[in-house]
Amino acid sequence: MKTYTLAALLASVALPGMAMAEELEVTHWWTSGGEAAAVAEFAKAFDATGNKWVDGAIAGGGDTARPVMISRITGGDPMGATQFNHGQQALELVEAGLMLDLTEIAERDHWRDFIYPPSLLDSCTVDGRIYCVPVNIHSPExxxxxxxxxxxxxxxxxxxxxxxxxxxxxxxxxxxxxxxxxxxxxxxxxxxxxxxxxxxxxxxxxxxxxxxxxxxxxxxxxxxxxxxxxxxxxxxxxxxxxxxxxxxxxxxxxxxxxxxxxxxxxxxxxxxxxxxxxxxxxxxxxxxxxxxxTGGDAFYFPKLDDPAKEAAQLELASVMISQQAQVAFNLKKGSLPIRGDIDLSAANDCMKKGLEILAAGNVVPSGDQVxxxxxxxxxxxxxxxxxxxxxxxxxxxxxxxxxxxxxxx
Amino acid sequence: MAQNGQPNRLFRNLNAKLAAVPMVLTTLVVFVGGTLWTVLYSFTNSKLLPRETFVGFDQYARLWSNSRWLTSIENLLIFGVCSLIFTLVIGFLLAVLLDQKIRFEDTFRTIMLYPFALSFIVTGLVWQWILNPDFGIQSVVRNLGWTSFTFNPLNDQSIVIYGLLIAGLWQGTGFVMCLMLAGLRGIDEDIWKASRVDGIPAWKTYLFIVIPMMRPVFITTLVIIAAGIVKLYDLVVAQTSGGPGNSSQVPAMYVYDYMFQAQNLGQGFAASSMMLLSVLIVLIPWAYLEFGGKKHG
CATH class of the missing domain: 3.40.190.10 (Periplasmic binding protein-like II)
Known part of the structure; x- marks a missing residue:
């Protein structure tokens, strides 16, 4: 019995490392009908890369979800990726070295060339390094x-x-x-x-x-x-x-x-x-x-000390920012995309008004950003x-x- | 069985003492340790993560100049005093009425105690609807014909706290009634017989004989009610979420909002230390009355 338990324990530790497809738990507070449909688009795109999206939705809105996320990260039980509003909410976690540095893939894929408005990427930047992926723009005005x-x-x-x-x-x-x-x-x-x-x-x-x-x-x-x-x-x-x-x-x-x-x-x-x-x-x-x-949502990737998982995290970051995922996600969510180079002709009148204002550059940073x-x-x-x-x-x-x-x- | 005179006191009931060790350790490390840690860090400028940069009484100065905190304290005082008096008085009166050897006592006791089985969240939501002017009491009375009747406490800053009080009383009175009933049942039948022989009216017997004899029950009830008042949180969150404006805020909400939403641990710790202080102000006199008094008596 004892040896069996030990073997099971060893297996549970060793197996995830050996498996090809990585499972990443992603926490967010998108639980209403339209939001869940939107986040499913990300999950679909990530699963298509051969990895597995484990959905960790936390009900009750951002004010309820953020304390849970923060205490999991600081308490040593980090998830694969987590939503925050871009701005200063996760600043201290980044400064404490708990978040994965995304600068390499951001430079490889030239994020700075297409993320629009650029202030979105600035709010993900701490001391010149990039730590988050902005995924949408929500404006309150x-x-x-x-x-x-x-x-x-x-x-x-x-x-x-x-x-x-x-x-x-x-x-x-x-x-x-x-x-x-x-x-x-x-x-x-x-x-x-x-x-x-x-x-x-x-x-x-x-x-x-x-x-x-x-x-x-x-x-x-x-x-x-x-x-x-x-x-x-x-x-x-x-x-x-x-x-x-x-x-x-x-x-x-x-x-x-x-x-x-x-x-x-x-x-x-x-x-x-x-x-x-x-x-x-x-x-x-x-x-x-x-x-x-230009308030909105961004994803951060807590450090996991596992090279295989880290590769999967970087892959998820590229998926979220890709053109296809951005179109599919934002049409369902009703929010504006973070890329200036995609076509949202299916958007309704109000969304189009928003896109026009965005294209004209009439944007201000959100309160969370300043x-x-x-x-x-x-x-x-x-x-x-x-x-x-x-x-x-x-x-x-x-x-x-x-x-x-x-x-x- | 002991043959060598008195056994060592330390080793008496050794099993029981060993069994208590985990609980003692938990209390010391988790409760006492956590409390001391919180008080210590309330003197720092910790934001999202605890930091050892001490800033003296800055957090407390900011706390006591914050109008939301002051409103919270005022609300807690109003709610506390009213709920203490009303739960005790109503609870005791209900217990006395039930104690008159009435029929269906069990049924009544169950009905009275039932609200206590509901959480504050459910209580808060139920009373939010009952006090809602469009669906609740106001609309019912208006439909009966009194069209000018106005009863809308949850949207009036000056009386919203009494809207909370109604819900709190509804929830808590049954429990106090049961404690009181147990106390009344603990009074010896002979005392009643003696007072009847002396021709003392029943209300006088209650006031001057029974209540003084129930002192321990009253003190225990008082502590239970007081602790419940200080930690008042979920009822407010469910019923008014602190509104309208900040007029029904309570200290526990301030602590939570500043620790987690504002990511300002120092400020949240300072506020929770003040709450601890207020609990101590309640607990110390009680401990003195309960344990200090016995040595003389």
Missing amino acids: WLWLSNKAYADAGIPVPTNWSEFVASAPALEAAGKLPLALGNQPWQSNLAFGAIAVAIGGLDLWKSINIDKNMEAAAGPEMLKVFEAAAEARALAANSTVQDWNQATNLVLTGEAGGQIMGDWAQGEFSIAGKVAGVDYTCLPGLGVNEYIS WSPDTQTQVEDLMVEFFKSPDMTPADAQARWVEILSANI
Whole structure:
């Protein structure tokens, strides 16, 4: 009995090393219908190379999944590959030497020549070395409008933010909620971010978030942004839903005029069989400044100390960035591809708008790319308080915002 | 069997002592060790990974100037005091009512205890729907004809904490009732007979004789309720996720969010050390009352 156990143990240690096809566990938080279909495209492409994709989906969204992933990597039980949002979320893991260096294959395959916008690759770069593969772009700066709600109120669908604000009394008179906003903190933060780029403009945004110019952050231009956010707060005062998709549902059914939400909201509209331009309207950059930020997802490969597995990891990295996988994945996901050299003619109207903006180079880095998660959480705390406290003045909120940012430069 | 007088105290019940070693080690290493480690690292500027760069009381200074933390503490105090008083009073009253030798006592006890079998997550979700203005109590009453009736605690910053309190009481009172009932059953029948002979009214007997005799039960219940209050987390996550705004945040949520979401271990450790302190403030007087008092008595 004992020898048998020993033999089994030895076999379990030795066999994976001898096998030709490598199994790689890939963890991610894509669990909704469209997301799972998209990630299956990666799995299919990776299995075609003779290796095996072991799916490690973690339910509950990024905030739930990231602690699990991080504790597995730091706790000595690393997976083959794992999703993070590109930016600073995995920075410390990279600095601690826990992630595989992808620089060699990135140079071999000339990633820098086709990854567009190049800032995506920059967020994967630490001290000149590349540690992750960006796989898609998700931008949060979209205003989704319900054509039905405006038809019921008897007014035309707005084409930009100020028209939207002006149309609110007519919507309210028709018994509609002007702006749907979920109660979860990140949604208030997302709305603020979208308003900041739209109202404040790109130059102001860049000088505050990239050059960390705190005078600009405390200045009158930024105060206008906070005042616009206060207007949005008044429009969303009667919104009582929790989750983002419940808020999207209000827009879908015509009970609410609009919602500020990322391009992932498109999935909800398409599942419900709604058509862009007919049932709903999308305004990137709130229809004011057509900029989108290049947040999104990237894959990191924890070090495994096994040459065979390492080869499989590098292979997976090349698969994810390949043209075929990028097209198949992003069409299912509803996100924009990270390559400038592929054809997405099957994309719908809203996605095409996004692609045009991307092609024109009107992009800003996402908050994840320029601020640490610590700062992001503090700003999120502030924004949700601001959006839910009608008696907090824009000037007060601005002062506290500047305080948080200046403490974290 | 011992022939040479008193056996060595150390070797008495040797088997039992050996069996306890793993648990003692676990307690020392995991609980005490982990606690000390956490307190030590709360003085560092650890981010995602623990780092030994000491920054003194910086994390605590930041903690106590953070409005979300202050709201959390205030909420915990309101929730704590109200839930302590109401669970004890309602629990005791229910136990007294059940103790009147009524019919179907078992059935009632099961019904009262049933909510305790549900997790806080389920409780939170159930009450989120019950208190939802479009589906819950408000809409039911409005459909009955009172169209101006408004009861929407979960979306009103100033009273959202009482919405949580209702759910917490619903869940916890049955358990306190059972503890109290056990205490009441522990009172000697003769005491009741004696008070009846003396013509003392029942409410006076309860107030001045039975309750003082139930002191140990009350203290144990108090500690169980207090510990439950300090670690309040899942109920809030399920029912309001801290909203609207930050108005129903609690300290445990702050700890989790800063340790894992904000990747700022130092800040999370500082907050959890403050929670430890508040638990100690509850536990030490209790330990004093329970164990310190006995030596004199």
